[in-house]
Amino acid sequence: MYSVRMTNPSLCDRLGGCVEVCPEGVWQWMKVGGRKLPVPASYEKCTGCLKCVRICPHHIIEVEPKK
Numbered sequence: 765m766y767s768v769r770m771t772n773p774s775l776c777d778r779l780g781g782c783v784e785v786c787p788e789g790v791w792q793w794m795k796v797g798g799r800k801l802p803v804p805a806s807y808e809k810c811t812g813c814l815k816c817v818r819i820c821p822h823h824i825i826e827v828e829p830k831k
């Protein structure tokens with residue numbers, strides 16, 4: 765089980781790479797504070813492949829083994 769989060773949503777450019785690249789469909793578009801943002805809505809499906817971490821140009825995605 766992994767913890768998946770966006771560390772600084774205000775830096776997100778909403779390019780959607782994380783949504784497209786995740787093979788498990790963890791990232792989904794959601795309205796957050798009136799703004800459409802990728803959210804790790806199904807984080808329990810994460811396999812820790814780190815594709816979302818690598819594709820994010822702002823390095824604001826963190827994936828860690830859940831404690």
Ligand code: SF4
Nearest residue numbers: 786810811813814816
């Ligand atoms: S680490 Fe892999 S499986 Fe987990 S959310 Fe990112 S792209 Fe999806």
